[in-house]
Amino acid sequence: MTARSITYAAAIHEAIQTAMTLDERVICYGLGVPDPKGVFGTTLGLQEQFGAERVFDMPTSENAMTGVAVGAALAGLRPVVTHQRVDFFLLAMDQLVNSAAKWRYIFRGEMAVPLTIRLVIGRGWGQGPTHSQSLQAWFAHVPGLKVVMPSLAADAKGLLLASIADNNPVVFLEHRWLHNQAGAVPEGDYRVPLGKAAVLREGADVTLVGMSFMTMEALRAAEHLAGRGVTCDVVDLRTIAPLDWDTVLGSVSKTGRLLALDTSWITGSVAGEIVARAATECWEALKCAPQRLGLPDFPVPAGYSLTRGFYPTACDVVRKVEQMLGRELGAEALAIPADEHHDVPGEWFKGPF
Amino acid sequence: MTSDVAPQTAIDLLRRMERIRLLEEAIAERYPEEKMRCPTHLSTGQETVPSAIGVALRRDDQVFSTHRSHAHYVGKGGDLGALVAELYGKAGGCCGGRGGSMHLSDRSVGFVASTAIVANSIPLAVGAALANRLLGNGRVGCALxxxxxxxxxxxxxxxxxxxxxxxxxxxxCENNQYSVFTHLRDRQPAGRRIHEMVAAMGVRTVVGDGNDALAVLAAVEDAAAHARNRKGPVFLEFATYRWREHCGPFYDNDLGYRTAGEFEAWRARDPVARLEGELVSRGDLDAAGLRSLQESVRAEVAAAFDVAEASPFPPAADAYRELFVAQDGMPSQGSHTE
Incomplete structure (x- = not known):
């Protein structure tokens, strides 16, 4: 199957388009889905292609519209619901946690809830305390939910198609800073199985575990470290729940050193869970205390100066590895220069949204 | 209008109401045995609306319900033995013991499920209706x-x-005036009429006496036809009254949150006794026929408890199954994976 270079956002668009072509039970709705901007381009043209019965905007009613999706899924459809920020979706926690996650279990496996909920996470450009939260740990905490966080464009497509095909409720978290990142993406009905991590880079000294945008920071750090004679396994989780423990713990057992990276607050984080599992199951293999990096336990401020240093970067990853190995590895070379903006991933991202 | 109800239909309505009454009263009587080890919200006094729903809707119309779900399940025709066994936490329960009183389901009669959080299942019925529209199956969703x-x-x-x-x-909406112990006057502004509030949202509304079973049946039949004929949703509000305590088998008029006089006034308008009287006076049933109907329902209820008693408990290992569906559900087209 041919692969060409397209962006992460285009890959998501292609996944929805492919699913809707393959299965007429797939419907797609959310605030702004058919609007001129089409949720960062991910839903552009879908209403024209598939009609207003299957692709539509919705009232500003996150909770009910999540319940509507559960009810529609129970009655035979496969809804894909989109929210432009995870923070708005907090209004829908009753339907996610009490309905979607519980249904199959309570009713003895006799009813399925094939539902995909796309949520956008992000950072930068003053998104601030209620437009930038990364709540994968909340979702992963609830039995009955699958949680997906793609990092690469190909995985964005493959994992979204697999999520829509899955007969269980899936929370699909897209990072705004990845939407414009291009990569080789296979054409057609390309699926990446849920629950399988990817080893993006192999090494002997340290295991870096990342998710979403933190995988990008891990890859930059690993590239730098390789130049200093330190090689890393970079494990991209891809699916947070169910988590691919075989791959994560297998890598930690090999390298003996773990640094888990998280896009969210450190307390109660997925990274914390990974450190706990490594400590309890790989104790004999560990050469130093397992470590983690995430956000400080404060709401994220909006202001430009206040966010400098708030988010861990490749530089912080290398600093942590320096501590773990007890030697200097030139972390400062990766520091964001004082005259460069820290709140954008590149020239393409200028806000306001 | 109500005199148009055919005898067979009226008797069907009464039979469902008797089932609810006798089942709930049997649960109340046997609850102190401590074999039903879950909260139970009984519907004694509220038999009319669920029974009318069961008669008026098609078997494959989808009903969604609440924490006070026994009557809704029985009214739609749900299996009594599977209900009681669920209260007992038995393998033969409609959820195999996972749901308890507040999570009932019998899809064979279109009772999709009840859920326990207030208002939680309302959007599910709307979602089912959305799917019905798209799939063109002619079904109606219903939220109680x-x-x-x-x-x-x-x-x-x-x-x-x-x-x-x-x-x-x-x-x-079964308006029984109380949320646990809290009366409507403490929750909604004076003069509010719920159906008027909803009418302002642009849907057809109906209001009625929830103790007048034949009138409720006619209203539900009319509403179902309206919705099925693509004329849009209907909101129905019926005044009713919960005789027993919010949760549990007892009467609680001694607590003082409602007066004995209020309770006695509602009990004097007993909807089951009223319909019994109407069917006898209409000539649909004579006294012997009524007794025979009651006896057969009593036997059904007793048999339901026998089913529950005889059913085994599920093994503890059953708590750790069926979290996820293993199989995908979307067709593939030469799909390929990495």
Whole structure:
């Protein structure tokens, strides 16, 4: 199957388009889905292609519209619901946690809830305390939910198609800073199985575990470290729940050193869970205390100066590895220069949204 | 209009109401045995609306319900043995013991499920209606709930979306005036009429006496036809009264949150006794026929408890199954994976 270079956002668009072509039970709705901007381009043209019965905007009613999706899924459809920020979706926690996650279990496996909920996470450009939260740990905490966080464009497509095909409720978290990142993406009905991590880079000294945008920071750090004679396994989780423990713990057992990276607050984080599992199951293999990096336990401020240093970067990853190995590895070379903006991933991202 | 109800239909309605009454009273009587080890919200006094729903809707119309779900399940025709076994936590329960009193399901009769959080299942019925529209199956979704549910945001959100898309769904409110111990006057402004509030949202509304079973049946039949004929959702509000305590088998008029006089006034308008009298005076049943109907329902209820007693407990290992569906559900087209 041919692969060409397209962006992460285009890959998501292609996944929805492919699913809707393959299965007429797939419907797609959310605030702004058919609007001129089409949720960062991910839903552009879908209403024209598939009609207003299957692709539509919705009232500003996150909770009910999540319940509507559960009810529609129970009655035979496969809804894909989109929210432009995870923070708005907090209004829908009753339907996610009490309905979607519980249904199959309570009713003895006799009813399925094939539902995909796309949520956008992000950072930068003053998104601030209620437009930038990364709540994968909340979702992963609830039995009955699958949680997906793609990092690469190909995985964005493959994992979204697999999520829509899955007969269980899936929370699909897209990072705004990845939407414009291009990569080789296979054409057609390309699926990446849920629950399988990817080893993006192999090494002997340290295991870096990342998710979403933190995988990008891990890859930059690993590239730098390789130049200093330190090689890393970079494990991209891809699916947070169910988590691919075989791959994560297998890598930690090999390298003996773990640094888990998280896009969210450190307390109660997925990274914390990974450190706990490594400590309890790989104790004999560990050469130093397992470590983690995430956000400080404060709401994220909006202001430009206040966010400098708030988010861990490749530089912080290398600093942590320096501590773990007890030697200097030139972390400062990766520091964001004082005259460069820290709140954008590149020239393409200028806000306001 | 109500005199148009055919004898067979009227008897069907009464039979469902008797089932609910006798089952709930049997549960109340046997609850102190401590074999039903879960909260139970009984519907004694509220038999009319669920029974009318069961008679008026098609078997494959989808009903969603609440924490006070026994009557809704029985009214739609749900299996009695599977209900009682669920209260007992037995393997033969409709959820195999996982749900308890507040999570009932019998899809063979279109009782999709009840859920325990106030107003939680209302959007599910709307979602079912959305699917019905798209799939063209002619089914109607139906949400049953109480007066407190209309205070939840998700109720207004659901009505709004159903009205926007003219979806085939019924919103059925059993207004028994109380949310646990709290009366409507402490929850909604004086002079509020719930059906008027909902009418302002652009849906057809109906209000009625929840103790007048034949009138409730006619109203539900009319509403179902309206929704099925693509004319949009209907909101129905019926005045009713919960005789027993909010949760549990006892009467609680001694607590002082409602007066004995209020309770006695509602009990004097007993909807089951009223319909019994009407069917006898209509000539649909004579006294012997009524006794025979009651006896056969009594036997059904007794048999349901026998089923529950005889059913085994599920093994503890059953708690750790069926979290996820293993198989995908979307066709593939030469799909390939990495």
């Amino acid at each position: 709930f109480g007066d407190a549910a209309v205070e939840e945001g998700v109720f207004s959100e659901s009505v709004n979306f159903a009205a926007l898309r003219a979806l085939p769904v019924l919103f059925v």
